[in-house]
Amino acid sequence: MKHHFLDQFWFEFVWAMTLKEIKARYKKAVLGFLWIFLNPVLQMLVIGFIFQFFVPVRVDNYFLFLFTGLLPWNFFSYSVMKNTPIMTNERSMIKKSNFPRESIVLAVVFSNLFHMMIAWMLLLLVLIGDKVVTEHHSLTQLTDYSIRLLYTLPLIGWLTLLTTGFSLLFAALNVKYRDVNFLVQAVMPLWFYATPIVYTLQLLPEFFGSLLYLNPMTGLIELFHAVVLMQPVYDPELVILDVFLSVVLFFLGCWIFIREAPYFDDWV
């Protein structure tokens, strides 16, 4: 019984696993859905309160700036951190049955995506509300701004691609090399500061700002800021490099995962 990629069974399986992830989360906590929004809000308040004294970011609202970066970042970091050790955590399933292994990883990514989308919608409402209250936008201006916000959809697509790529890569590697998980746990907080979430690249020395584009999350978060808050992009050409890096990483992750997946049972 072989599984084929992207056939009907595959989609049904990934869908069922995603539903399981979402349902299981909200059966544990009554206020589950509230936490989607509450978690980044608390983060935003704490970081915002401290950093506004250190980071002279030129934005209208530093808290909104933070929140716009934190939502995609949280999606990325939660998904990757949960997916890295997932093959050993789900060993009971892997050792006993034959199913598309990538569905475990994809389920985590898609369920987190679902949560992020809810929080994202709420953020957009806040953003539009902010325009009405503080800037007294007219109806046409509001429509223009709303249309502009639609550009976040392809960005979320890019974010999902990048997250899936890293998740597949680390999940596959961690089966054979168990210290990959420790590495990811250690690197993630540093990665956060190597991404312009609490600061803008314009604040950094010139050479340093360009160097950070080696991190594909940099260009992505910059574009989020650019679309939502009309922040200037530090170096648009290097953003294209990040798109390229993300696609390469995605295919690398897929390739390694597909190559290793039939042998996961031997190692977990």
Next chain:
Amino acid sequence: MPKQQPKKRTIRKKSQKTVSKPRTELIGPLAVSLRSVKKRYTLHHEKPTFVEKFFGQTYNEQFMAIDGIDLSIPKGQKVAIIGRNGSGKTTLLKIICGVTKQSQGDVRVNGRVVSLIDLEAGFHPELTGYENIALNGLLVGMSRSEIKERTPQIIEFAGIGSFIDAPLFTYSEGMKLRLGFSVAVHADPDILVLDEMIATGDANFQKKCFNRIEEFFHQNKTIITVSHVMSFIEPHYQRFVWLEKGKVKLDGGKEVVAAYRKTWK
């Protein structure tokens, strides 16, 4: 099994001729076909790490669990794989089920394989019985429409009652076992993989299980089992494959069991 009788005889004749030799001739459509299959495991003494590999301190101890097996199982045949612990029985089943992949050789499996070995692998304690049926059904290879159609039968067979709406952590061990077994047997397998011990729930349900498995024996299902308990398997199977150190030592009818028994003390 009167209906099976003529077919049985022809198979046995052929299997006697080819005792311990690779079975190359085709007997009808094949359910499982293995060609010089090998499975190599790398032995770890500790968790494998990247740092180790980086500093070149890897252990290269290898172990051949399956060392060149040729095996063709025609559709509808009932095969028991016998042998000591560590002879490669479980690895062979894992390869047939697709849980792991062979290191070398060619494996072909036609039809849906359902294993009645561990039935609770895909269960999630926080989800209800219904939700777990949906997930475990997919795990044993059913499509969503098949699961939808068979859910009432699955619940009925498992005898879960009103607990079906409750999360799985409220179930007793017996109820979980029953639900798992019920999902698996409703998957309509072409190839059924059995363990020697099917201890499921109370005496009443055990009887139900045996009846169900008996039904599978009467239908034209391919059944593969691993076993130590000879008295249980002997009357039900036509063919016995004796594995030793990852190789087929003997392959044939009941005489294989007799030969295997002689090695016991």
